Amino acid sequence: MSVYFFNVLNPQEVLIGGKPMVEQKGPFVYRKRIQKDNITFHDNGTVSYREYRTFYFEPTMSSGNESEVVTIPNMLVLGAAGMMENLPYAVRLMISATFKTFKEGPFLTKTVGELMWGYDSGLVDFLNTWLPGMLPTKGKFGLFAEFNNSNTGLFTIFTGKDDIRKIHQVDSWNGLTELNYWKTPQCNMINGTAGQMWAPFMTRESTLPFYSPDACRSMELVYQRDGKMQGIPLFRYVAPKTLFANGTDYAPNAGFCPCRQSGLLNVSSCRHNSPVFISHPHFYNADPVLLDFVQGLNPTEEEHGLFIDIHPLTGVPLNVSIRLQLNLFMKTVSGITETGKIADVVMPMIWFQESGYLDGPVLSTFHTNLVVLPAVMEFMQYGFIALGVATIIIASLLHHKFKRNEGKDGFTADENPNTSTGEKDPLLRDHQ
Template sequence: MYINFYYFQQVILKEGNVLYNIWRDLPIPIYMQFYLFDVKNPEEVMQGKKPYVEQKGPYTYSEKRVKYDIVHNDNGTVSYKQNRTFHFIPEMSVGKETDEFTTPNPVYWSLISALEWQPAELNRIITFLIKFIGEDVFTKRSMSGIIWGQNDTALTLAMQLAPSWFYTNFIGYFMNKNATNDGVYTIFSGQKGTTGDIGFIDKYNGSKYLDFWTSPWANMVNGSDGTIGPPYVSKSRVPYAFASDICRSVSGKYTEDVEFKGVNLWRYGAEMSYLENATLNPNNAGFCTPPGQCLDTGIINISSCQIVDFFHIPVSMSLPHFYLGSDRYINAVYNMKPNKEEHETVLDMEPHTGWIFSAAKRLQVNLHMKPVPGIE
């Protein structure tokens, strides 16, 4: 490959360079689209039958990303925060934010799962809340309430009964994610040394490691933030990206050449090794929480980094419809239709600059439901 020195100079993250302002304040449209599952047979599920769900979506939001508190460090890195703001787009959505869905109750399951680990005194309060308020396995909530959060009756009462344990009555899967940042990133700018590490994360929130997982390997912060990488890389390179959504780094692999508005790009897709269970890939044992409690291929328990009121929300992440996951998950819910075109995560990179021209990150949020002794 012919290497143009001009590219090297312009992709460096330095004020005045061609790509610096684009990196700081992305002018391209970014959309967050939500597809929700409506549980059609909650009563049957309570009797032990499989859930039957119907998917509805997209509910589309524009996403604006602006980097701020930018500090260029003496060691050739740059630190920043990134504000993400979402605005609902009715004309690109199938319905309104007020559309209601029957869904597993995140408050109920967070309280239930806490019974295994919390002190006996707190367990008595939790059991009282569940019985007194009438919290149930399923709940009916609006789309915006499920995603962005809403006030909850049980949590309101809990704040009155045990204020030292409950500090908020607001809960949603993406609560505190609008008009906020997801932490402090410190990445290599390319101003010192080679450009081979441009965009790679040096530290996240001041550390090279996370503290969510049970092994040093699992807690490593590897790769970029998924928006910029080094120029002139080979197709055989295994790119890594850190995703704060799932609290871990993931790897990808080159799959094919694609074209975007006349520009030739290299497409990268998910590498199967990061989806495999701990038997197939022993390194993934570090993502088993608690230690030794491992899920099967295609799903990861991220409850260790999803906390409300000191309680861990029992959330697990997968690809949509359990794509590339174990058949046991796909077959456990009626109406799962996993397919590559709709459900894979892809990233299209321009190889000369290392910049991402097009990407689709697709994730499914699952609530991990399991029996707890003492609760009917």
């Protein structure tokens, strides 16, 4: 997993209504170890499991180390300000006083390690004591603190034993067959697989539906083009522009609202009502107006588009790159002086890329069994057909030649006038 931070260069200007200027810092690379546990097979052709994940920093693959310092918006302050906007003015004043007591400002300058995995905060301790359940963590507060050494929930998926077309499809998640985060039944549906493989024998009309607990919804990728990886044929699937479109531009997404510009997914309903939005990195495939509010972004498909390369015969991913960006909606909230005169802006904080690909002995075995051997078998198939046709032709020619020679040189006993049977010549007999 590669993580990129948007380091804010002008926090003081932002507080007086200026346009934020950011510079991208990273990647900070982590190796993600995934292990399934509590595996239980059921009689209805399903299996349940929990998938645990642990992250390990890879300094040799990173552009810097976890001690590097960056400045980003303070989610505890600016996020809470957005959540408390409609509370009475006196309550907002008290909240602002609380921020001052614990010396929490609108922007944080911390090390990468602290921002990722947590830092000590008196405000966090206070909130967990007096408002339990308000924050996702009970210890240190960090952007990825709740993801490390955790699991993605209890998945129950189909094994495909009875119907290969249902392999890996999600039957339920945490005992639920549908979600309750969103406003419409369609948006609350748990569709597709768990995102690790799909049914075999795919065509270019096939799609890749999967459920993502981190995004709190099901998503679907579409075919883009054919390709090859180490000689192995593949289909590339990408996110359609409608994936994060708002309800105005794409009506089926109305259930994910309240929406802002297209290209943003409002995940506040599953993130403790904090004004958090998910998008593609650098607002790729989003409404261009989002780029006008922040300086320092440059979206490209090559660097910021997500994709999954699938071997169509087996439905197994060969190369995967899932790229998402975490954004915080910031605005001025009267009574909470920490927000200053911040102009309304969807502020990018970090983006991350989870990537993986087949390599080594696994890739060699895959290539041998699913590319080389089928090619050899196909060649042998046509070779045997050609050999069979050639054998039939040669046998027919020999048979025809043998018959012709027999007709020229061979006489049977009935046809021989000198036979000793005493039979008369047929001409003489006919004359008689």
